[in-house]
Amino acid sequence: MKNSIHIIGIDAQTLTAGQQKLLSQCSLVVGGKRLLQLCDDIPGKRLSITPLEHTLAAVAEALKSGTVAVLASGDPLFFGIAKRLIEEFGADVVEVHPALSSMQLAFARFKLPWDDARLISL
Numbered sequence: 001m002k003n004s005i006h007i008i009g010i011d012a013q014t015l016t017a018g019q020q021k022l023l024s025q026c027s028l029v030v031g032g033k034r035l036l037q038l039c040d041d042i043p044g045k046r047l048s049i050t051p052l053e054h055t056l057a058a059v060a061e062a063l064k065s066g067t068v069a070v071l072a073s074g075d076p077l078f079f080g081i082a083k084r085l086i087e088e089f090g091a092d093v094v095e096v097h098p099a100l101s102s103m104q105l106a107f108a109r110f111k112l113p114w115d116d117a118r119l120i121s122l
Contacts, residue, residue, distance in 0.1 A: 005059065005085055006069045007076040009099030010035055019097075027066030030055055035071040049081070056088055063093070075101040079121040 006026065008019055015023070015038050023029055023042045030047045031039075039046065045062075049055055049070070062068050075098040076082035086094050107114040 002067075003063055003065070004067055004093050004095055005063065005089060006067065006095045006097060007072055007080075007082050007085060008069055008097045009072050009074050009076050009080075010038065011074055011099035011105070014038065022097075023069050025067060026069040028059065028062040029069045029071065030059060031071030032073075035073070038071075052084075059085075060089070063089070073102070074099050075104070078103065 006022055008022065010019075020042060023039055023044070026044060028045050028047060029036065029039055029042070030049050032049055036046050036048070047055060047058055059068050059070070070076075070081060070085065072080050072082070074080070076096055077098060078101040082094065082096050103114065103117070103119060107117070
């Protein structure tokens with residue numbers, strides 16, 4: 001695996017086997033407290049996503065010698081951390097593994113199409 005940043009969207013309370021395998025190959029895993037708790041059984045260094053500027057510097061340093069994983073809720077490209085990481089490190093370094101977003105789940109539960117929805121982040 002080349003040195004890269006894997007942004008992994010999480011939409012459940014457990015990790016899939018594929019996510020666990022990917023995380024076990026990373027030298028650093030970044031995320032919020034709730035998402036990092038899902039990785040308790042996976043060896044490796046952990047880092048809180050906040051404060052973000054400190055985290056970006058740590059990701060840049062870890063990327064020099066290994067692969068980094070960043071855990072995100074749902075789809076990291078839907079008002080998520082992926083935009084910032086792509087801007088900071090470049091699209092060629094970032095791999096996005098999306099999960100269902102909160103909007104996808106909400107529209108599905110209400111059984112409503114959302115192709116005409118207008119979405120904003122507040």
